[in-house]
Amino acid sequence: MRLTIAATILLLSVSNAHAETTTASTSYGSVSDFLHKTNSQLRVELKGDLNSDGLEDWAGVVFRETDEENNIHIKLVILTRSPDGRYVASVSTKEAEDQKNGSDWWDVEIKKSSIYINLHGKTCCEYSSTMYQFSFYKNIWRLVGIESNRSNLEELSSEKISINMITGDGIYISEDGKGKRKMRHKKLSNEIFLLKDFDFTSSYGLQPQ
Numbered sequence: 355m356r357l358t359i360a361a362t363i364l365l366l367s368v369s370n371a372h373a374e375t376t377t378a379s380t381s382y383g384s385v386s387d388f389l390h391k392t393n394s395q396l397r398v399e400l401k402g403d404l405n406s407d408g409l410e411d412w413a414g415v416v417f418r419e420t421d422e423e424n425n426i427h428i429k430l431v432i433l434t435r436s437p438d439g440r441y442v443a444s445v446s447t448k449e450a451e452d453q454k455n456g457s458d459w460w461d462v463e464i465k466k467s468s469i470y471i472n473l474h475g476k477t478c479c480e481y482s483s484t485m486y487q488f489s490f491y492k493n494i495w496r497l498v499g500i501e502s503n504r505s506n507l508e509e510l511s512s513e514k515i516s517i518n519m520i521t522g523d524g525i526y527i528s529e530d531g532k533g534k535r536k537m538r539h540k541k542l543s544n545e546i547f548l549l550k551d552f553d554f555t556s557s558y559g560l561q562p563q
Contacts, residue, residue, distance in 0.1 A: 381440040402464035405490045409435040426452040450554040479508040484556040495549035
């Protein structure tokens with residue numbers, strides 16, 4: 355029987371009172387100024403305090419066409435707000451081909467000073483989703499949690515994975531089509547995965563079980 359995966363994670367509440375040093379970063383007078391100067395087109399934008407300094411920051415997924423076949427490439431960009439009202443280019447992900455179509459899609463949201471990137475995929479008999487929680491933790495933009503979910507819609511089997519990337523604690527829950535459930539805990543390595551290396555693939559940050 356093919357086992358498919360469904361996963362759930364403890365969401366982390368991460369707070370960091372220190373803003374990232376931005377002396378070497380490029381600043382912009384507005385979001386429109388950033389889009390114009392970087393020749394970027396906006397797909398999605400969000401606002402919220404991402405570095406716990408009390409100022410409203412900006413995050414956006416921007417895109418561009420890269421070749422004659424009109425393939426779309428995207429990346430997430432975070433602009434942090436400075437006290438003088440300008441926006442500072444803080445971090446961006448790797449550029450990746452956009453998989454947002456009928457069977458694969460993504461969405462992003464800001465909650466509790468974290469940015470969540472959710473990747474989804476669906477076929478005739480399977481559904482998968484992976485949620486990545488990134489935060490400005492100890493002065494770096496890093497992955498702090500993963501929630502992965504894959505389900506077999508025909509066999510009614512599933513596996514759930516929840517990983518706290520700060521402590522390295524992983525929880526794996528599997529269930530077969532007859533309702534038999536297994537749970538196990540595993541201590542994973544404390545390898546740090548950075549937001550700047552994220553490439554919009556559902557395998558990012560997942561370690562061998």
